[in-house]
Amino acid sequence: MHIAIIGGTDVQEPSNPRIVASPAPQRRTATARSETPQAADTIVLIHGFWVTPRSWEHWKVHYEEQGYRVRTPAYPGLESEVEALRKDPTPIEQLTVSAIINHLEQQVSELDRPPIIMGHSAGGAFTQVLLGRGYGSAGIAISSAPTDGITVVPLSQITSSSPIIENPANRHRALSLTAQQWQEIFTNTMTEQESIALYERYHVPANGAMIWGSAFANVHTGHHDTYVDYSNSSRAPLLFISGRRDPLFPPKIADSNAAHYESDVITEVVEFxxxxxxxxxxxxxxxxxFALAWALNPVAGNTGHPGTIYPSP
Known part of the structure; x- marks a missing residue:
């Protein structure tokens, strides 16, 4: 497993000797496909909590313009638009993690060839579960929630879940973030105006029980819904992409998650x-x-940028 950090030219070199700051890579269009007959022609984009498939709207168009079929499956019952789910969050209240995973598994199993699977936040954890079950030609876990057994839980995650933790009754409700909470958790590097625009465009309530479960998943013993067999040597290659200033799932979460994989299948971490x-x-x-170019050619150490890559311990 390798790790690299990618940032702007104004980023200072970190003190950690295995991470080197480097200029951002050139924009990659990834128009060239692999000549392999079974090269992926479909990309599946999986959203996380507090948003819907609309959060992928720009990525969907971007990939479709390059000739790919793009699927952005909603969680079961969340096929409505953002505005409708805000008015009536009943479908959100009825969600379970197992139902989401089963629904996603059905979606990818219907494809005629393994797709590239990308997931953000909770969608990153679901991406790992799907890869572990044998789906996908490659997986990209972006700002990923940790899968079962990852014990590195940042204070920021507990803080963001505190309204639910403080009131156990919230486990049975659909809970919204305020605009301020949204900016603190999702868009802390953006201006207030930019953050509010994204909040109004994408935010929906989240299922209280699932947020509660994710906050305390590793306190309880036994396997959970996001269990992954980290020794599975038949899964597809996996890339973690972290946000350097992500307060919810900071880079150390991806580092820990990636380090749990014990097989020799390619598993890498990069940081933007x-x-x-x-x-x-x-x-x-x-x-x-970057994510698409890596998924098309997931060679160990192939992060496709001019910086130095150091093998992690």
Whole structure:
């Protein structure tokens, strides 16, 4: 497993000797396909909590313009538009993690060839589960929530969940973030005006029980819904993309998650400068092109940027 950090030219070199700051890579269009007959022709984009498939709207168009079929499956029952879910969050209240994973598994199993699977936040954890079950030609976990067994839980995650934790009754409700909470958790690197625009465009309530479960998943013993067999040597290659200033799932979460994989299947971590909502950050095109280029050619150490890559311990 390798790790690299990618940021702007104004980023100072970190003290950690295995991470080197470097200029942002050139924008990659990834128009050239692999000549392999079964090269992926479909990209599946999986959203996280507090948003819907609309949060992928720019990535979807971007990839479709390059000739790919793009699927952005909603969680079961969340096929409505953002505005409708805000008015009636009943479908959100009825969600379970197992139902989401089963629904996503059905979606990808219907494809005629393995797709590239990308997921953001909770969608990153679901991407790992799908890869572990044998789906996908490559997986990209962006600002990923940790899968089962990852014990590095940052204070920021507990803080963001505090309204639910403080009131156990919230486990049975659909809970919204305020505009201020949204900026603190999702868009902390953006201006207030930019953050509010994204809040109004993408935010929906989240299922209280699932947020509660994710906050305390590793306190309870036994396997959970996001269990992954980290020794599975038949899964597809996996790339973690972290936001350097992500307060919810900071880079150490991806580092720990990636380190749990014990097989010799390619597993890498890269870090871009940005917030939790990397999918809507100003540099989203660079990240999207980088993710696709890596997925098309997931060779160990192939992070496709001019910086130095050091093997992690």
């Amino acid at each position: 400068d940005g917030p939790h909502l990397l999918t809507a950050a100003p540099n989203w095109r660079t990240i999207a092109d």
